[in-house]
Amino acid sequence: MDMILERLATGMFASNCYIIGANGEGVVIDPGADAGEISGAVDKLKLKIKYIILTHAHIDHIVSVDELRSILGAKVMLHENEARALANPFYNSSVLFGLKKVFKEADGVLKDGDILEAGGLKFEIIHTPGHTPGGICIKVGDYVFTGDTLFMMSVGRSDFGGGDQDQLMDSIKNKLMILKDDTKVFPGHGTSTTIGHERANNPFI
Numbered sequence: 112m113d114m115i116l117e118r119l120a121t122g123m124f125a126s127n128c129y130i131i132g133a134n135g136e137g138v139v140i141d142p143g144a145d146a147g148e149i150s151g152a153v154d155k156l157k158l159k160i161k162y163i164i165l166t167h168a169h170i171d172h173i174v175s176v177d178e179l180r181s182i183l184g185a186k187v188m189l190h191e192n193e194a195r196a197l198a199n200p201f202y203n204s205s206v207l208f209g210l211k212k213v214f215k216e217a218d219g220v221l222k223d224g225d226i227l228e229a230g231g232l233k234f235e236i237i238h239t240p241g242h243t244p245g246g247i248c249i250k251v252g253d254y255v256f257t258g259d260t261l262f263m264m265s266v267g268r269s270d271f272g273g274g275d276q277d278q279l280m281d282s283i284k285n286k287l288m289i290l291k292d293d294t295k296v297f298p299g300h301g302t303s304t305t306i307g308h309e310r311a312n313n314p315f316i
């Protein structure tokens with residue numbers, strides 16, 4: 112797969128923002144980094160960004176979404192069960208940081224099994240509720256972007272508003288652990304891993 116992949120782990124939350132593309136077109140997953148920095152990286156990669164996809168609507172993954180949407184002219188997409196969180200400081204967790212942030216509405220909502228296309232790449236939406244009700248993972252070829260659902264040697268928290276521990280474990284076991292061992296995992300925080308490594312070593316699974 113001839114794919115561009117860049118990770119930016121900067122900004123006030125240092126969560127992972129990914130730029131993925133091919134053939135001059137791409138997507139941004141989780142704009143947690145500074146909008147100017149993301150758009151600068153996009154320019155260097157010579158990509159036209161079609162979608163900004165949110166794995167979920169927690170503040171550390173969306174802080175630059177409104178600014179980045181206006182710079183890039185891209186469509187903001189998230190799961191239908193997550194849409195209300197954008198404008199709700201409790202569900203987007205910004206209250207925890209004393210920010211009370213309200214974000215604009217998304218341009219479209221996603222469901223399990225939806226596929227977005229950019230630059231000839233297919234971005235398959237996997238609904239993985241538990242960390243939040245509308246959390247998603249995004250599979251591109253043998254790469255999967257897992258947001259705050261699965262981390263290297265850890266799993267997401269389920270004690271925020273709308274979180275559910277049983278649902279989280281169900282999502283991980285039935286939606287992620289069915290993927291092939293060599294599937295590369297790119298989480299919302301920390302370093303990348305593989306499904307096989309987590310299946311064998313993750314103490315929470």
Ligand SMILES: [Zn+2]
Binds near residue numbers: 259
């Ligand atoms: Zn989160």
Ligand SMILES: [Zn+2]
Binds near residue numbers: 126171172259299300
């Ligand atoms: Zn997070």
